[in-house]
Amino acid sequence: MTKKLISAPLPTLKRLPRYLHILQDLKAKGIKQVSATIIAEELGIDSIQVRKDLSTTGIIGKPKIGFELNELIDHIVHFLNWDNMTDAFLVGLGGLGKAILGYDNFKNYGLNIVAAFDTDPELLDTKVHCVGVFDIKKLEDLAQRMKIHIGVLTVPVSAAQEVAEKMVAGGIKAIWNFAPVKLKLPDNIIIENVFLSQSLGVLTHRLAQLKNTEA
Amino acid sequence: MTKKLISAPLPTLKRLPRYLHILQDLKAKGIKQVSATIIAEELGIDSIQVRKDLSTTGIIGKPKIGFELNELIDHIVHFLNWDNMTDAFLVGLGGLGKAILGYDNFKNYGLNIVAAFDTDPELLDTKVHCVGVFDIKKLEDLAQRMKIHIGVLTVPVSAAQEVAEKMVAGGIKAIWNFAPVKLKLPDNIIIENVFLSQSLGVLTHRLAQLKNTEA
DNA sequence: TTTATATCGATAATTTTTTATCGATAAATA
């Protein structure tokens, strides 16, 4: 029997960051306490679900009152491990890679991109959004020496598998993958895909449906 | 009491674009027929699920053989309405907005961004990635006149609600929202959110878990 | 021609996720 892991169903995990957005909003307004009901109303979802999600993370509230806002925020932040800044490498300085580098909000999400890699000679040894750019050949060695565990993959599809393998060779344990391709890596590597086509497909399909029913 | 418009479960809808990636890969290799088993293996999921997803879209295959590759591709593309290019506006030319404009692959996903909007005077009346940039004040009027139905929202959180309302006023029916905020719009507006924090939260949580069990 | 095999589609079972119910409790109010 393995140690009891504090885990959560995937749908719950995905809702937590949204709760956090709401909570930080409320905090900015000077509010001190919050109930599952309020969060649920704000997001247009069921309050029972919010309560269940929160209890999954282990926090306990008070009847009639709800939760201490600060405590709840800290709790979720900790649960997502966003209170521990993790250093990461980003590979692929196309439009998306640059955009991610420029979005320094990720620091609030525990992600600290400390170096970027590309093959474009124009970019090498420059800085993009204050982050140094290196030749992709140095990736493996640097990742090992700096004990980097997260890789952000924003290269074209054609290069994705190869670069991902280099990341793994460098000791990277988790890959945030933006290339629309299935990476084939050892089972113990955590892969989190962002496939914009999925989201766009939902949208275009629904829009077509809407037009069908209207017509 | 909203009418039910969704013709496929959301999880199915989200898997279809992934199937398409695989299928187009196979097509490029000259393959003519494909079975659910092959798609499933390629993605590391269950073949029964693939078969079920495909049958949800209405296509029929042959025992022992599977599906005609071209027919299957066309079928999914049509189901997602990606065979009908839909014109769209993009608002917010920060890093992400520019990156999306630059990624002309979206044309394969039925999305044709025909104009962009921002408030930055530097950008007005220029072109970014061959797309004209206009003052956000013109959004509503232009959307109406050009009968635009999709809006891509890449503005900062602080502006998102306001801009979204302008889109709706201009007749836009579906919003692809990249701002990490819950938009409050009429029920008949289709909203598809891309919250990177969700995906990142899953990744950082899992990585922390992994380290816990190793320790 | 007969047998073996891979896959389909339909139906059923299982698992996961969401939603409902209800007693307990902390605060507000009468």
Next chain:
DNA sequence: TATTTATCGATAAAAAATTATCGATATAAA
């Protein structure tokens, strides 16, 4: 102080999604 109220957390029910089973069928092999 007693009553009312909003919310919690636990448990149960319902709904949704995934996975399993099985007969039918098209091709390949014996």
